[in-house]
Amino acid sequence: MRNAGTSGTKAALYDAFAASGKALASGKRLELLDLLAQGERTVDALAKAAGLNLTTASAHLQTLKQAGFVATRREGVRIHYRLAGDDVAQLFALLRKVADRHQAAVPAARDAYLGEDGAAEVTHEELLARIDAGNVVVLDVRPPEEYLAGHIPGAVCIPVAELTDRIGELPEDTEVVVYCRGEYCALAYDAVRLLTDHGRRAVRLDDGMLEWRLADLPVRAGTTA
Amino acid sequence: MRNAGTSGTKAALYDAFAASGKALASGKRLELLDLLAQGERTVDALAKAAGLNLTTASAHLQTLKQAGFVATRREGVRIHYRLAGDDVAQLFALLRKVADRHQAAVPAARDAYLGEDGAAEVTHEELLARIDAGNVVVLDVRPPEEYLAGHIPGAVCIPVAELTDRIGELPEDTEVVVYCRGEYCALAYDAVRLLTDHGRRAVRLDDGMLEWRLADLPVRAGTTA
DNA sequence: ACAGTAATCCATAGATATTTGGAGGATGCA
DNA sequence: TGCATCCTCCAAATATCTATGGATTACTGT
Numbered sequence: 001m002r003n004a005g006t007s008g009t010k011a012a013l014y015d016a017f018a019a020s021g022k023a024l025a026s027g028k029r030l031e032l033l034d035l036l037a038q039g040e041r042t043v044d045a046l047a048k049a050a051g052l053n054l055t056t057a058s059a060h061l062q063t064l065k066q067a068g069f070v071a072t073r074r075e076g077v078r079i080h081y082r083l084a085g086d087d088v089a090q091l092f093a094l095l096r097k098v099a100d101r102h103q104a105a106v107p108a109a110r111d112a113y114l115g116e117d118g119a120a121e122v123t124h125e126e127l128l129a130r131i132d133a134g135n136v137v138v139l140d141v142r143p144p145e146e147y148l149a150g151h152i153p154g155a156v157c158i159p160v161a162e163l164t165d166r167i168g169e170l171p172e173d174t175e176v177v178v179y180c181r182g183e184y185c186a187l188a189y190d191a192v193r194l195l196t197d198h199g200r201r202a203v204r205l206d207d208g209m210l211e212w213r214l215a216d217l218p219v220r221a222g223t224t225a
Numbered sequence: 226m227r228n229a230g231t232s233g234t235k236a237a238l239y240d241a242f243a244a245s246g247k248a249l250a251s252g253k254r255l256e257l258l259d260l261l262a263q264g265e266r267t268v269d270a271l272a273k274a275a276g277l278n279l280t281t282a283s284a285h286l287q288t289l290k291q292a293g294f295v296a297t298r299r300e301g302v303r304i305h306y307r308l309a310g311d312d313v314a315q316l317f318a319l320l321r322k323v324a325d326r327h328q329a330a331v332p333a334a335r336d337a338y339l340g341e342d343g344a345a346e347v348t349h350e351e352l353l354a355r356i357d358a359g360n361v362v363v364l365d366v367r368p369p370e371e372y373l374a375g376h377i378p379g380a381v382c383i384p385v386a387e388l389t390d391r392i393g394e395l396p397e398d399t400e401v402v403v404y405c406r407g408e409y410c411a412l413a414y415d416a417v418r419l420l421t422d423h424g425r426r427a428v429r430l431d432d433g434m435l436e437w438r439l440a441d442l443p444v445r446a447g448t449t450a
Numbered sequence: 451a452c453a454g455t456a457a458t459c460c461a462t463a464g465a466t467a468t469t470t471g472g473a474g475g476a477t478g479c480a
Numbered sequence: 481t482g483c484a485t486c487c488t489c490c491a492a493a494t495a496t497c498t499a500t501g502g503a504t505t506a507c508t509g510t
Contacts, residue, residue, distance in 0.1 A: 014255050016324065017320060018255055020323060020328055024250070027236055042456080053501095056500070067324070067327070067328055077507050101312060102293025103292055112237065184238060
């Protein structure tokens, strides 16, 4: 009944799904998605943050837009890109998780990038309990614009680049829980090493803002801590 | 501190994730994943079911294996491929859902393939309730080997190709709920049209085995209905 | 209207993927 | 041992993707 005629449209449907898969098929694009998962950004800011030529970044963003993964907003002369929805962040996070679990190269690359890590980590639940108990300082070491776009309520914002200079802003006797973008972000790893080297007690949240938000935990925007 | 040195390994990590993304970047591979989500199969069977040259199918399967999405088992002269885990099926399902939601081409291709569909559908919950009540026949129209690998408990197996001949096996007075591989599988659509044309009351389950299994609903394997 | 900035579009060269036929490896069976 | 089957590996042609410089478009401010 349906065969030659349909096999064309069947392929069309799978190819349409594959168009979304293709958007996930480049390391550069995944890096852009990772940045966008922290909040909206202009093309120029994305290109700089990802270390890309502006033209190249724009091309990748067009690809992501074709797949419907990102949306844009014009503000005067610049264009802000953002994720098209939480489901996109979810897909991104799941891709990383599945890749980590099933592809041997990922844990290897992860260790090479983040450092093989025996250091203690804190889970969501532990952190929430300790925030309630009041015996912890939560430190967000991402760039300020990402902190402004959304952070853990009560967290202090000190970008890792400024941490050496501003370490005095942290109380000396309280343990610090550090977080950054997500499970594979280097910022919190660097910060914990830095704080520990300065004799502070510091541990990393076991993942970061991406997973926190996807777990529907409370998020605050703006500067009001 | 870390920059040029790390940018290499950082890119390596993202590229490793992208390797998994690339596995999702071809319609043919997604079709293979869709088939594998129903149960394990040999290379030859997959090639035939997907309408691919054997060599081409093998190449795609190697790509999927590189990404860790599939695993193999040798049985005599033939090699059985299967999904490496439920998380892979989950990733596949989420990709389709996100693509459907955010990419205009998907609903269009879907309607072209499945037919624009005003017909009534039944949800998981409704079906379970009606199975309990006993006033429904559940019909699985997938190929028998997929039925054997796992089906809804109590479902009758009549492949859609044999349905015209075997329609007498279905009670005439009871409504039939038809299901197949998943939300985008044409088999159940065809079967409902066919049954309705023969004066039977038939509706489609709103998705299929893939989503049923991922929802952790009861699945039975083998022939014991 | 003009200049300046941000981003996209276009063309192209270089790099990757896909498909396929044919050769080669592994297993089972006579 | 020899042969058939199932699958993978190899090589080459074709198609697609990526990166980038230069041109173009969209907007702002003077």
